[in-house]
Amino acid sequence: MSSSAISAVVARQILDSRGRPTVEADVQLADGSRGRACAPSGASRGRHEAWELRDGDPSHYEGLSVRRAVANANAELANAVIGQSAVEQARVDDVMREADGTPALERLGANAVLAVSMATARAAAAHRSIPLYEHLADLAGTAMSMPMPMTNILSGGAHAGRGMDLQDFLAIPVGAKSYSEALEMIARIRLSSARLMDERGLSTLLADEGGLSPGFGKARDAMDLMIRSFETAGLRPGEDVAIALDVAASELFEDGVYRLDGEGLTLTGEEMIEFILDLASHYPVVSIEDPLDQDDWENWRTFTAQLPRVQIVGDDLFVTNVGRIEDGIARGAANAALIKLNQNGTLSGTIEATAAARAAGYATVVSARSGETEDTFIADLSVGLGAGQIKIGSVRSTERLAKYNQLLRIEEDAKLGFAGVRGIFGLNVPIAA
Structure with missing residues (x-):
């Protein structure tokens, strides 16, 4: 042996x-x-x-x-x-x-x-x-880099007892020049959000991934709070920090229509596209995850074509599966893939799915799940794969912070470059507010 x-x-x-x-x-x-x-x-x-x-x-x-x-x-x-x-x-x-x-x-x-x-x-x-991230890079044959964090600030959907229709409203510190600077910016935003909610008498109880759950009926109210949180943190919306949305639309899809109870709306696929497009047109949104049901392929293609400069992320759509990613590429659905180890079931399969997405020019976002442990594996995975982006959850709770802190250690030890906005589809130029 x-x-x-x-x-x-x-x-x-x-x-x-x-x-x-x-x-x-x-x-x-x-x-x-x-x-x-x-x-x-x-x-x-x-x-x-x-x-x-x-x-x-x-x-x-x-x-x-x-x-x-x-x-x-x-x-x-x-x-x-x-x-x-x-x-x-x-x-x-x-x-x-x-x-x-x-x-x-x-x-x-x-x-x-x-x-x-x-x-x-x-x-x-x-x-x-050798460090885990270096071993993973060798397995994947990829160049390593520090990822841009995409961080939950406000949560609804399945992560927060369906207190809001959309699952997550996230912040991306697009103006950051390093991972550690990005993390500090995120922490400031999270703190300012909690303070603003407290001032308004809103509950600051936590959702599964550590996001705040104000329970707004209207998505625009959550978006307005996001903008106010950026400003209160001393950051410029659209220049220092931008918004990402995780719609988790498969959770809203029932009997062929999308039911947004908080909004009081029942929408067809075409109407759902218009609803999300309208939100994106009024706020500095640079990434939208799962805006449509996981099998609503035709509307995915239409939606992706409508927003050529916005990152459109497939999560339930692709489930870190090579076959579904290749199907999406052929159909022109999405331009980025969420990468979750447990969706695939093996590390090598996850590496293959990431490679398939990137070979087609799709961006990749390594992601945690709502049920996590103190295991920091995905922090090393995001670096080793040079994924460009990581989605851990909010900067609360040890199962989230363990991963954010592991990235700080890797940044110090490895002296790697920061992916910044280069890893985000469509964001190799400054964002207009």
Whole structure:
């Protein structure tokens, strides 16, 4: 057995940031190198994502326990990968997919497969005595860079008990010259938002990803608060900082129409396009995620064509799946892809999906999920892939801050360039307010 061969896999059930179970895995190599990783979990999930296996037993965590996934990792997946070289990530992931035998990893669970996949990469980096981000860059064959943060300020949708129709209103510090400066700007905006809401007597309770949840019925009220928060923080809307929207429209789509209860609207696909276009025309919006349902391909194409200088991000549309990304490219749908490890189910598959998007000129945004842990893997992933952008959540709660802080450490240690606006589709020139 070579020194890089996997010698043991141990998985367990732990709790994520929402107090729900998830899978954590440890991988040990023959030379004693170790890696540990935790599978994230989403609240707003696309129907085409890799399968998150839960037990469904109401007597344990209201049916959300992952003991079967853990058992699968400790038995079938361990048997499949033991003896495989951890530095051969694609091979390790392939044997796990073969062991599962289903397209979406529904038999053994993508949460089990992903935890082992990520832990393998960590163990391989330890074996090579290099940082994880450097190992990931070697796997992907990409140039490293520090990502631009896209940060939740106000939240609704599935992240906040559907207090607002649109899922997230985010800030992008487009005027920042470094990652650390960008993070400081975001923190100022988040603080000014909380103060403004407190002054108006609005609740400052947190949503799943740490965003504030004012519960506005009208999206324009949230947008106005975003602008006021920028100004109160001493930043210029459209020059120092811009707005990103995560519509999460699949959550609003029912019986062929989009239901925006807060707005009091029921919209066709064409009307939904006009609604989002109208918002974007009145505010410094530079990125719009999932403005339409995950299978509303024709309206996606139409919407993308209407905003050639705005980043249009596919999340539920693409689910970090090479086939769906290639389908979207052929159809002219979106111009950017959200990259989520657990949507794909393996690290190597996630790298392939990122490469497919970038080969077509699409921007990429590495993203966390609403159910996270203190695992900082995606911080290293965003740097190693040179993704250009990262979407972690707000600057609150340790499962979010662990990742923001890991990026600060990487910035200090690696002395890498900052992607800035170059990583954002359509933003290689200054933004007009």
